[in-house]
Each structure stands twice: as C-alpha cells, then as structure tokens.
Amino acid sequence: MTKPSAAAPAVDLADEAAYLEAVAQARKAADAYYGSGESGLDDETYDRLLRAITVWEDAHPGRIAADSPSQQVAAGVTAGDVEHTVPMLSLGNVFSDEELTAWAVSLERRLGGAAVAGWAVEPKLDGVALAARYREGRLVQLVTRGDGTTGEDVSHAIGDIIGLPMILTEPVTIEVRGEVLMTEDQFAGANELRTAHGATAFANRRNASSGSLRAKDRAYRIEQTFLAYAALTDPEHTDDPTLAGLTHTRLIARLAALGLGTMADTPLATRTYTSLDQVMDRVREIGALRAELDIELDGAVIKADSPVDQIRAGMGSRTPHWATAFKFPAAQKITVLRAVEWSVGRTGVIAPRAVLDPVDVAGTTITYATLHNPADIARRGLMLGDHVIVYRAGEVIPRVEGAVAGLRTGTEQPIDFPELCPRCGSGIDRSQERWRCARGRACGRKEAIRYAVARDALDIDGLGEKIIVQLVDKGLIEDFADLFTLTRDQLLLLDRMGAKSADNLMTAIKAAKTKPLNRVFCALGVLGTGRSMSLRIAAHFGSMQAIRDADAVALEQVNGIGGEKAPVIVEELADLAPVIDKLVAAGVNMNQPDFVPSTPTDAGADAETSAQKAKSELPLAGMTVVVTGAMTGPLSDRSRTEMTELIAKAGGRASSSVSARTHLVVAGENAGSKLDKAQAFGIETITPEELAQRLAGHLT
Ligand SMILES: NC(=O)c1ccc[n+]([C@@H]2O[C@H](COP(=O)([O-])OP(=O)(O)OC[C@H]3O[C@@H](n4cnc5c(N)ncnc54)[C@H](O)[C@@H]3O)[C@@H](O)[C@H]2O)c1
Numbered sequence: 112m113t114k115p116s117a118a119a120p121a122v123d124l125a126d127e128a129a130y131l132e133a134v135a136q137a138r139k140a141a142d143a144y145y146g147s148g149e150s151g152l153d154d155e156t157y158d159r160l161l162r163a164i165t166v167w168e169d170a171h172p173g174r175i176a177a178d179s180p181s182q183q184v185a186a187g188v189t190a191g192d193v194e195h196t197v198p199m200l201s202l203g204n205v206f207s208d209e210e211l212t213a214w215a216v217s218l219e220r221r222l223g224g225a226a227v228a229g230w231a232v233e234p235k236l237d238g239v240a241l242a243a244r245y246r247e248g249r250l251v252q253l254v255t256r257g258d259g260t261t262g263e264d265v266s267h268a269i270g271d272i273i274g275l276p277m278i279l280t281e282p283v284t285i286e287v288r289g290e291v292l293m294t295e296d297q298f299a300g301a302n303e304l305r306t307a308h309g310a311t312a313f314a315n316r317r318n319a320s321s322g323s324l325r326a327k328d329r330a331y332r333i334e335q336t337f338l339a340y341a342a343l344t345d346p347e348h349t350d351d352p353t354l355a356g357l358t359h360t361r362l363i364a365r366l367a368a369l370g371l372g373t374m375a376d377t378p379l380a381t382r383t384y385t386s387l388d389q390v391m392d393r394v395r396e397i398g399a400l401r402a403e404l405d406i407e408l409d410g411a412v413i414k415a416d417s418p419v420d421q422i423r424a425g426m427g428s429r430t431p432h433w434a435t436a437f438k439f440p441a442a443q444k445i446t447v448l449r450a451v452e453w454s455v456g457r458t459g460v461i462a463p464r465a466v467l468d469p470v471d472v473a474g475t476t477i478t479y480a481t482l483h484n485p486a487d488i489a490r491r492g493l494m495l496g497d498h499v500i501v502y503r504a505g506e507v508i509p510r511v512e513g514a515v516a517g518l519r520t521g522t523e524q525p526i527d528f529p530e531l532c533p534r535c536g537s538g539i540d541r542s543q544e545r546w547r548c549a550r551g552r553a554c555g556r557k558e559a560i561r562y563a564v565a566r567d568a569l570d571i572d573g574l575g576e577k578i579i580v581q582l583v584d585k586g587l588i589e590d591f592a593d594l595f596t597l598t599r600d601q602l603l604l605l606d607r608m609g610a611k612s613a614d615n616l617m618t619a620i621k622a623a624k625t626k627p628l629n630r631v632f633c634a635l636g637v638l639g640t641g642r643s644m645s646l647r648i649a650a651h652f653g654s655m656q657a658i659r660d661a662d663a664v665a666l667e668q669v670n671g672i673g674g675e676k677a678p679v680i681v682e683e684l685a686d687l688a689p690v691i692d693k694l695v696a697a698g699v700n701m702n703q704p705d706f707v708p709s710t711p712t713d714a715g716a717d718a719e720t721s722a723q724k725a726k727s728e729l730p731l732a733g734m735t736v737v738v739t740g741a742m743t744g745p746l747s748d749r750s751r752t753e754m755t756e757l758i759a760k761a762g763g764r765a766s767s768s769v770s771a772r773t774h775l776v777v778a779g780e781n782a783g784s785k786l787d788k789a790q791a792f793g794i795e796t797i798t799p800e801e802l803a804q805r806l807a808g809h810l811t
C-alpha cells in the first residue's frame with residue numbers, strides 16, 4: 112500500500128559557505144523549474160535541499176540570503192503583469208503524522224487555544240495553479256500564480272480547458288482558483304501535437320501543463336483539465352454574498368453546481384472530519400487511491416473547514432496558516448535510459464521495455480519501465496542516454512514519462528527499432544501502433560500453447576514446457592487444438608515419456624474436452640481477453656457459435672468491451688477460425704453451463720423468463736465482486752479463475768479492480784491495497800469464510 116512516510120532526512124549544512132552553496136544550487140533548479148519548466152533535479156532532491164536551507168535559516172534568522180528560494184512563492188521566479196489582490200499562496204508541508212499533529216497544535220494556538228471547528232481533507236493535485244475570473248457568469252480572464260502577487264495573463268487558453276466553462280450555470284461574478292493538469296490521454300495528445308510541429312516532447316505532465324498554458328500564438332490547441340479548490344469570496348471579488356459564509360467543503364460543492372470542474376462526486380471529493388485521527392485515515396485512503404487515478408497527486412491537503420477559523424488563523428507571506436499539505440513519497444524520479452529491449456508476446460505483439468539505471472521510487476528500486484509501443488517512444492522523443500523521468504505510484508507498472516531535454520550532452524543515441532521480428536526474424540506488421548510479427552500467433556506458438564493449457568485456461572496437468580517444445584519441434588502439433596487428436600503412440604515418441612505418463616496425459620487431455628466455454632475461449636488467447644473477460648464473454652453469449660456470430664456492436668454489450676476492443680476481438684476470432692474449427696471437430700465442449708440469455712428472445716420486452724427470474728434471486732445477483740488476498744476456509748484451494756466462476760454462478764460479476772462501482776470485496780489473508788481502497792470507498796468487505804456461508808448452496 113502507498114503509505115505516506117517521512118521524507119528523506121535533510122542534509123546538515125555545516126557552515127554558511129555550505130548554506131550559500133545550497134541556496135545557489137536550489138536557486139538554479141527553481142529558476143529552471145518555474146521558468147522553462149525543466150529542472151535537472153527531481154522534486155525529492157529539491158525538497159531535501161530546501162529543507163536543509165530552511166533548517167539553517169531557522170537557526171540563523173539574521174543571515175538569510177536575499178535570493179533564498181525559501182522566501183517567496185515559486186521562489187519568486189515568474190512574476191507577471193496581472194495583480195492578484197488576494198495573493199495566490201503556496202502550501203506548507205508535513206511528511207508524517209507527528210508533523211501533522213505539531214502543525215495542528217500550532218494552528219490551534221493561533222486560534223487562541225480553541226479547537227478547529229472541522230477539518231476538510233482533499234487531494235493535492237499535481238499540476239499548475241490557475242485563477243479563472245468570471246464576470247456575470249462569463250469567463251473573462253485566466254491568470255497564472257506567478258510569484259503569488261502577480262501572474263501572467265493566459266486568457267488565450269480560454270476554451271481549451273475542461274472544467275472551465277465559458278458560461279457558468281448562474282450569472283455570478285467570481286474568481287475561482289484551482290489546478291490545471293493533464294490526464295494520460297491529454298498528455299499523449301499534447302506530445303503528439305507538439306512533436307508534429309517540430310518541438311521536443313515534454314518531460315512530464317506538470318511540465319506539459321505549464322508549458323502549454325503559457326505558450327501564446329501557437330498554431331494548435333492543447334486540451335487540459337481544471338479542478339477547483341478555492342474561490343475569492345470577499346465582497347470585492349464576488350457579487351454572491353452567500354459564498355463568504357460557506358465552509359470549504361460547501362464552497363466546493365457550490366463551485367461544482369456552477370458548472371466548474373471539481374472532485375465532488377468522485378472518491379477523491381473533499382470530506383470533513385472532526386478528529387486528526389480521522390484526517391490521517393483519510394490521507395492514507397487518498398494515498399491508496401493514487402495508483403489507479405488518471406490524474407497525478409503528490410499529497411493530500413488538510414484545511415480548516417470553517418471560514419471563521421480561516422480568517423482568524425490568517426496567512427503568512429508564502430503560505431496560509433489554516434492549510435497544509437501532507438506530501439506523499441515522490442512518484443517521479445530522474446534516471447538514465449540505457450537501453451530499449453524488444454520482446455515478442457504469445458500473440459506475436461512486439462513490445463518495447465526501457466532499461467534504466469536503477470533508481471529508488473517511493474521505496475522500490477526500478478530498473479525497467481513500460482514503453483507502450485514504438486509510436487509512444489516517438490511521441491515522447493526519447494533517446495538512449497537521456498535523463499528520463501520515471502513515474503510509479505502504488506502497484507502500477509512504472510512508466511517513462513519523457514526526457515529532460517535540458518540535460519542532454521549531445522552524446523545521446525537514437526533508439527533502434529527492430530527491422531525484423533526479434534524472435535523469429537520474420538517481417539513486422541506495422542499497420543497498427545502496436546507492432547506485431549508478420550507471422551502473428553504462429554511466431555508465439557509455443558508460448559500460446561503453454562498459455563492454453565495453464566491452470567486458468569484448460570488446466571491440463573502434466574503438459575509442461577519441455578513436452579510442448581518437443582511436440583511442436585517434432586511437428587506433432589501446431590496449436591493447442593491439435594492436442595485433442597494426438598495419439599498415445601505419438602506421445603510415446605517423446606523423450607522420457609513412459610507408458611504411465613502417456614496414459615495420464617491422454618486422460619488429462621480428454622478431461623479438458625469438457626471444460627466450460629469460458630476456459631476454452633480463454634485458451635484461444637484472443638488479444639485483450641484474459642480469464643475474467645473470457646468468463647464475461649462466455650456468460651453473455653452462451654456458446655462459441657454465438658460468439659463467432661457476434662459483430663463488434665454485439666460484443667460491446669459485454670461489460671468491459673469498448674469500441675476499441677470489440678473490432679480487435681472480431682478480427683482475432685476470424686484469424687483463429689481454423690483452430691476453433693479443429694476444436695469443434697475434436698468434440699471439445701463449446702457451451703457455457705447454466706447459460707441464461709440476458710435478453711428474452713421470444714417473450715415480450717418486459718416479460719421475465721423463469722430462468723431470468725431464477726437468476727435475479729441468486730445470492731450475488733447484479734453484484735460486482737472483487738476477490739483479493741489468499742483464500743481460507745472452505746474456499747482455500749480455489750484458484751482465482753475458480754473464484755471468478757463461483758461468483759458468476761451465484762449471479763455476480765468478478766472484477767480485478769476496486770472502483771466506485773464495486774459492491775462487495777472478499778478480502779483474504781494479506782489483502783493489500785485493494786482492501787484499503789474498498790475501505791476508502793466504504794464498500795462492504797467480507798472474509799472468504801463469510802462468502803462461503805453466503806454461497807452455501809453453490810459451492811459444489
Ligand atoms: N525539481 C525542481 O527543481 C523544483 C524546483 C522548485 C520547486 N519544485 C517543486 O515544486 C513544489 C513546490 O512548489 P510550490 O511552492 O509551488 O508548492 P506546491 O506545489 O508544493 O504546493 C502549493 C500548490 O499546491 C496546489 N494545490 C493542489 N491541490 C491543492 C488543494 N487541494 N488546495 C490548495 N492548493 C492545492 C496549488 O497550486 C498550490 O499553489 C515542490 O514539490 C518542489 O519539489 C521542484
């Protein structure tokens with residue numbers, strides 16, 4: 112689980128000379144970071160430096176360097192010409208529960224010893240601060256934070272930012288403040304446009320946001336997202352007198368009602384608590400959600416919820432006294448891209464992977480990271496030897512964001528893309544962004560057969576890799592369908608295959624013929640369909656014939672199959688037709704047991720067949736269920752696939768990830784982040800034993 116933890120300890124500055132050197136180094140980084148947007152230091156390194164600087168400054172208040180970056184918002188780098196009559200401040204930060212408690216104590220001291228009326232907790236969005244000015248409900252001006260007192264006018268971006276509508280739902284005059292950021296798709300889109308116009312790709316999303324916002328007179332428009340976290344509520348800035356009396360939480364709800372982008376109605380919504388223990392729990396919940404979000408967070412923000420407390424606490428020169436950030440371990444680090452490896456999957460897809468100088472990201476050493484496909488590498492403009500930003504939050508696979516172009520030395524080398532399939536040397540099909548060996552699945556024949564007979568698919572015991580390799584090399588089988596027509600005599604031709612093993616294997620293969628359709632379909636290894644998707648498809652269509660008859664539109668009726676996946680599945684099935692025909696001819700089962708069609712065919716639209724009625728009375732009817740951790744009790748030896756099948760039999764739908772749409776989480780031993788997340792969403796959580804009880808009639 113992602114646990115907010117203490118930051119790396121600050122280095123001790125020995126003397127004033129060391130202090131001045133640290134100031135110079137931090138100044139250089141801050142100038143680059145807030146200026147061009149590209150610093151050679153990652154945030155963790157910068158923050159450690161800044162902490163050392165402030166520790167020294169606290170001990171020597173009379174000797175603070177005039178250009179110390181600790182003294183101003185954004186180190187005073189980017190002033191503009193639009194005044195912020197109410198300054199746009201930064202946030203102080205804490206890295207541990209102890210530091211949070213100490214901060215809360217100091218805040219209550221400012222309130223004259225009174226307890227804070229309530230705490231609002233929300234995510235700290237990792238983007239760029241922006242003020243949006245609406246006059247009588249119409250968006251008239253966008254201003255960056257700048258140095259906090261003046262910012263740059265970036266009104267040219269009006270119309271490009273989702274969450275900042277041109278017209279509000281009511282004609283109010285108001286200045287809204289929030290963060291501009293990019294989703295993964297928006298980031299890819301921005302890089303695509305930028306590289307197409309001959310510019311270098313952005314090093315990361317925050318950079319892309321800041322750069323895109325500030326670039327004027329560009330020939331193309333870049334879409335971004337705005338999420339509000341504040342508004343100016345004093346009479347000088349708004350004509351709605353009710354706003355000033357709202358708590359922070361209610362203010363955000365009000366901004367959402369005006370049509371502005373906020374996190375309201377998402378699991379990240381601002382929530383209010385009375386005790387610090389609850390606040391700390393919520394901070395951890397937000398940390399646990401971080402891995403699966405499409406936006407980046409670098410912490411949680413804790414605010415005094417009541418406007419009375421906020422005004423009494425007041426603001427410092429750089430940060431408000433009534434709010435602070437609980438920072439999460441940095442998810443981005445800078446390291447060097449050494450090589451790109453290309454591997455071929457069982458379906459013939461050729462995928463690149465980045466080899467990095469080992470780097471610690473939030474407590475895990477990273478040496479490899481995903482690069483999605485060759486087009487993705489091109490879009491990010493990467494070169495070998497580049498300093499790249501790698502990103503990893505929670506359990507997600509680390510990814511390469513982009514290169515820090517400012518650190519290039521001229522010795523970087525272009526990345527070699529394969530000319531031929533790295534496994535078999537055939538040509539490459541480049542018709543899609545995802546490259547594939549021209550031989551397609553034939554290239555990954557042995558891997559595909561191993562996949563088909565594995566435990567989650569046909570589960571054929573005794574058919575290990577060595578046997579598969581021999582069977583293919585001796586020309587006895589081309590695909591897994593040929594297994595069903597193998598003879599005992601053919602098996603006996605194999606090295607070290609005795610009569611007894613051959614008999615056992617023949618029995619295991621024969622048993623596989625009666626597996627349910629979802630297992631058979633899974634064994635086909637259709638791109639984009641794993642074990643749980645196979646079960647959904649089988650449960651939806653009921654027979655292989657019905658699946659083969661389905662077009663893309665019909666496939667999209669299956670939960671989880673979107674407009675991109677459906678045509679791929681149709682194409683794959685056409686490709687696999689000879690294999691399926693062989694399976695049918697060999698007498699392999701092609702039906703899903705207990706199949707209930709989801710739409711009545713002959714009966715009227717609202718008539719319920721008795722079979723459907725029976726279905727709606729099942730113990731998990733209509734529920735989305737996530738199983739995590741090790742199963743215990745009566746369910747202890749069930750594999751994940753068997754659990755998925757059991758859930759489906761009881762009327763539910765198994766899913767591998769917890770979301771707001773999850774109804775039930777079955778948490779076994781050592782359940783990790785999925786359990787944390789379920790608790791964050793307030794989803795019902797039960798043990799494997801409790802599930803076994805609920806499904807008592809369905810266990811056999
Ligand atoms: N790598 C470098 O060289 C370098 C140099 C300078 C600064 N930095 C990084 O910049 C950061 C410090 O920058 P900063 O002073 O601009 O502050 P900050 O970004 O850490 O925090 C303040 C900002 O948080 C934003 N924010 C997000 N969610 C919010 C919410 N819910 N409520 C209120 N505000 C919210 C606001 O834009 C606010 O201005 C640090 O992370 C530091 O590492 C890095």
Ligand SMILES: [Zn+2]
Pocket residue numbers: 455532533534535536537548549550554555
């Ligand atoms: Zn190949």
